[in-house]
Amino acid sequence: MHRNAVMLAVVLLGNLMLPFISAQNEPKINASDQTILTADTSSKQVILQCNLTTAHTRHKESFWMKNGQDIPNTRTEQKDTIYRINKPRADDSGEYMCVYTFDTAPNANATIEVKAKPDITGHKRSENKNEGENATLYCKSVGYPHPTWTWRKMDGKSPMELDNSTGRIFITNRDNYTELNILNLDINTDPGIYECNATNAIGNTAQTTILRVRSHLAPLWPFLGVLAEIIILVVIIVVYEKRKRPDDIIDGKTTFPFLMAVRTHK
Amino acid sequence: MPPAAATNLGYTPPDGGWGWAVVFGAFISIGFSYAFPKSLTIYFKEIQEYFSVSYSEIAWVSSVMLASMYAGGPVSSILVNRYGSRPVVIVGGVMVCTGMALASFGTNIIHLYLCVGVIGGFGLAFNLQPSLTIIGTYFHVKRPIANGLAMTGSPVILSTLAPLNQLLFDSFGWRGSFLILGSIVLNCCVAGALMRPVNKSIQPKTIDETSKCESEAEEHAAAEDTSTHADNLQTEDQSESKGHSFVQKFIDVSLFRHRGFLIYLIGNVVMFFAFFAPVVFMAPYAKHQGIDEYSAAFLLSIFALADMFIRPTTGLVGNTKWIRPRIQYFFSFAVTYNGVCHLMCPLASGYTGLLVYAVFFGLAFGMVSALLFEVLMDLVGAPRFSTAVGLVTIIDCGPVLLGPPMAGALVDYFGDYKYIYYACGVFMVVSGIFFFVMHYYNYKKLDEEHRKSKAMETRNSDEANDSILLLSKEDNISQSDTFLLNTEHE
Numbered sequence: 028m029h030r031n032a033v034m035l036a037v038v039l040l041g042n043l044m045l046p047f048i049s050a051q052n053e054p055k056i057n058a059s060d061q062t063i064l065t066a067d068t069s070s071k072q073v074i075l076q077c078n079l080t081t082a083h084t085r086h087k088e089s090f091w092m093k094n095g096q097d098i099p100n101t102r103t104e105q106k107d108t109i110y111r112i113n114k115p116r117a118d119d120s121g122e123y124m125c126v127y128t129f130d131t132a133p134n135a136n137a138t139i140e141v142k143a144k145p146d147i148t149g150h151k152r153s154e155n156k157n158e159g160e161n162a163t164l165y166c167k168s169v170g171y172p173h174p175t176w177t178w179r180k181m182d183g184k185s186p187m188e189l190d191n192s193t194g195r196i197f198i199t200n201r202d203n204y205t206e207l208n209i210l211n212l213d214i215n216t217d218p219g220i221y222e223c224n225a226t227n228a229i230g231n232t233a234q235t236t237i238l239r240v241r242s243h244l245a246p247l248w249p250f251l252g253v254l255a256e257i258i259i260l261v262v263i264i265v266v267y268e269k270r271k272r273p274d275d276i277i278d279g280k281t282t283f284p285f286l287m288a289v290r291t292h293k
Numbered sequence: 294m295p296p297a298a299a300t301n302l303g304y305t306p307p308d309g310g311w312g313w314a315v316v317f318g319a320f321i322s323i324g325f326s327y328a329f330p331k332s333l334t335i336y337f338k339e340i341q342e343y344f345s346v347s348y349s350e351i352a353w354v355s356s357v358m359l360a361s362m363y364a365g366g367p368v369s370s371i372l373v374n375r376y377g378s379r380p381v382v383i384v385g386g387v388m389v390c391t392g393m394a395l396a397s398f399g400t401n402i403i404h405l406y407l408c409v410g411v412i413g414g415f416g417l418a419f420n421l422q423p424s425l426t427i428i429g430t431y432f433h434v435k436r437p438i439a440n441g442l443a444m445t446g447s448p449v450i451l452s453t454l455a456p457l458n459q460l461l462f463d464s465f466g467w468r469g470s471f472l473i474l475g476s477i478v479l480n481c482c483v484a485g486a487l488m489r490p491v492n493k494s495i496q497p498k499t500i501d502e503t504s505k506c507e508s509e510a511e512e513h514a515a516a517e518d519t520s521t522h523a524d525n526l527q528t529e530d531q532s533e534s535k536g537h538s539f540v541q542k543f544i545d546v547s548l549f550r551h552r553g554f555l556i557y558l559i560g561n562v563v564m565f566f567a568f569f570a571p572v573v574f575m576a577p578y579a580k581h582q583g584i585d586e587y588s589a590a591f592l593l594s595i596f597a598l599a600d601m602f603i604r605p606t607t608g609l610v611g612n613t614k615w616i617r618p619r620i621q622y623f624f625s626f627a628v629t630y631n632g633v634c635h636l637m638c639p640l641a642s643g644y645t646g647l648l649v650y651a652v653f654f655g656l657a658f659g660m661v662s663a664l665l666f667e668v669l670m671d672l673v674g675a676p677r678f679s680t681a682v683g684l685v686t687i688i689d690c691g692p693v694l695l696g697p698p699m700a701g702a703l704v705d706y707f708g709d710y711k712y713i714y715y716a717c718g719v720f721m722v723v724s725g726i727f728f729f730v731m732h733y734y735n736y737k738k739l740d741e742e743h744r745k746s747k748a749m750e751t752r753n754s755d756e757a758n759d760s761i762l763l764l765s766k767e768d769n770i771s772q773s774d775t776f777l778l779n780t781e782h783e
Contacts, residue, residue, distance in 0.1 A: 157466055246469030253476035264486040
């Protein structure tokens with residue numbers, strides 16, 4: 028009886044100790060904290076550091092990954108590994124991971140987040156379309172975490188919510204890309220300045236695009252105008268010629284009588 | 294004052310007066326003919342996206358237009374011979390306007406080929422030939438200046454149309470722009486209205502004493518031009534063969550037996566392979582060397598500016614008493630100079646080198662363009678010029694269309710632009726030397742024949758001094774024959 032109680036106590040204690048022991052056997056990585064890139068830090072180098080503090084076995088090698096993709100030329104065999112970002116820009120932000128590989132144990136990794144305000148890199152400054160056609164406005168951005176997009180239309184100086192009562196507006200959002208499609212453009216309500224706004228935990232940016240809608244009849248007026256100018260010019264030239272003609276003909280008939288005689292002779 | 298028969302026209306061209314208004318009309322017409330196809334390329338990107346076609350399919354629009362313009366040459370010549378310049382130019386202007394207006398409603402690319410390419414191209418052909426022909430009827434002594442001024446239309450209208458097209462495109466899109474361009478092209482009809490048929494029965498005004506020496510020298514030089522020597526011999530053959538067939542009345546196939554015309558034709562065919570390709574590839578070559586788009590476009594502007602300046606200047610120089618009698622040599626020099634420019638281009642390094650090349654090439658291009666039709670007029674004379682230019686343009690159609698694609702193939706094969714310049718330089722130098730040699734031979738032959746015909750004339754006049762009736766009858770027949778033939782063509 029006494030022996031059973033001791034065995035039970037050992038098993039219980041062992042179970043209680045197990046997490047601590049296994050935790051002690053798991054490799055521990057000391058990683059630098061998350062960094063936020065701002066406009067001030069754009070000239071300073073950003074250094075990401077990982078130290079392997081406790082390891083059950085000797086590690087094989089270590090390397091870095093960004094957003095789930097291997098970064099080339101970062102494989103070393105050192106225990107402490109450093110990844111430097113020179114002149115960090117918005118597209119250097121992302122989820123960085125230092126990975127340690129072992130022969131007999133699974134990989135160990137630590138994640139360091141480098142966050143930045145989104146930066147809109149691609150958008151159209153203006154879009155000109157004819158009435159009834161479809162217009163596509165887009166915005167591309169770089170930065171982590173991925174922003175949420177909103178589209179608004181400027182009314183004077185201040186942005187207004189988009190009015191989709193006619194159901195012609197479709198917005199498609201992806202991680203770093205957004206598209207605003209307007210079908211069957213209406214010349215009265217659709218033209219104007221549209222703003223795409225990218226917001227994430229760090230901050231937000233916006234860019235504007237001007238949408239112009241051309242009427243079907245717009246080119247008709249210049250056409251008729253030029254036509255009128257041409258008709259006027261031709262009339263002037265013809266009238267001038269008709270007024271000069273009689274004088275020329277009189278001169279012509281008097282100079283070559285002998286040739287006229289030859290003609291009648293023939 | 295040289296007698297009217299020396300010009301082989303049967304009348305003395307005014308060499309001024311309304312002629313300058315006609316030159317202005319020709320300026321507009323020729324300008325649109327050459328500049329219009331080139332300026333349409335601004336719309337191609339948008340149209341390519343709209344119809345979802347490849348780049349080469351869109352480039353075909355330009356090629357079809359150019360091909361129709363050159364192929365329409367003989368048709369244009371026949372119509373000009375029959376009806377005179379004015380109706381043909383007006384019809385041409387209306388055709389291009391209709392073509393562009395129809396194209397603005399186009400629903401597929403074939404529609405564009407037909408409207409812009411075929412109809413537009415033929416319309417432009419009906420503008421080009423008559424304008425050149427009518428200059429020949431209005432000018433003889435001052436013809437090189439008139440030709441130089443008229444040919445200046447091409448760079449001037451191109452520099453006007455290029456930014457205008459961009460503006461129209463931004464404001465109206467390609468459909469609206471085509472419609473408006475159609476109306477702008479109607480200015481050719483205004484130009485046509487200016488082309489009053491020359492009045493062949495007026496005596497020229499008397500010249501005052503101060504300018505007498507200069508104008509006499511010019512007229513003397515003009516009277517010695519190549520066509521008078523050549524044609525004085527052929528007038529007898531001409532008056533016989535004119536009655537032969539209906540077709541021969543309109544297309545003068547006897548031109549193919551004309552020595553000067555053959556020289557011009559052969560040299561031209563070789564030259565045109567290499568004429569336009571360097572212009573087409575100037576901007577891509579600059580970009581290939583790492584120069585940005587705006588500077589590359591600036592090169593083309595400099596080229597156009599040099600071109601614009603040199604054309605009237607060449608006309609003036611060609612009109613001087615030293616050059617006019619031997620203007621064919623001046624033309625050969627211009628062609629050779631062109632070739633030398635191209636051969637030296639690969640040596641140009643960096644942007645300044647290319648700028649220098651653009652200036653020199655612009656000068657060379659302008660010189661050749663200004664003289665291109667002047668020398669043809671000089672060789673065949675004004676009466677047959679219309680037919681001659683029609684034949685030349687249709688035969689030139691091949692080299693003009695094949696030149697740039699062949700150059701492009703060279704670039705693709707070698708991966709380097711300098712081989713285009715070597716090839717073009719060689720073609721131009723070869724044709725320039727060909728012109729030099731053949732015209733030296735031609736001038737010698739013409740001088741010989743001229744001396745023989747002068748000897749024959751003095752012999753004739755000695756014989757006829759015995760019988761006055763015989764002299765007047767012969768003279769009257771040869772003079773009145775040419776006069777009647779010319780009045781038929783009015």
